[in-house]
Amino acid sequence: MSTLSERITINPQQCGGRPCIRGMRIRVSDVLDLLANGLSTEQVLAEMPDLEPEDISAALQFAA
Numbered sequence: 133m134s135t136l137s138e139r140i141t142i143n144p145q146q147c148g149g150r151p152c153i154r155g156m157r158i159r160v161s162d163v164l165d166l167l168a169n170g171l172s173t174e175q176v177l178a179e180m181p182d183l184e185p186e187d188i189s190a191a192l193q194f195a196a
Contacts, residue, residue: 139190151194153187163191 141155151160158180166176173188 136190136193139187140194153183153191156182158183158187160191160194163188164195167192 139154140151140160141153142149142151143155146152146155147157147159152158153160153163163176163180163183166179167173167188171179173185176188177183177185
């Protein structure tokens with residue numbers, strides 16, 4: 133099992149320093165917005181194929 137710090141990265145030179153998923157340009161807020169708009173985990177994964185299920189869990193943990 134990976135740690136939250138391996139899944140959520142913050143780089144001041146990327147996405148304005150906002151938290152991202154594994155160094156990609158997928159912001160945690162983007163994942164949370166999709167979930168908040170009613171998409172299921174499976175739908176989010178289909179929408180963003182570079183994500184893994186653990187990334188979504190990490191985004192939720194980070195938000196909490």
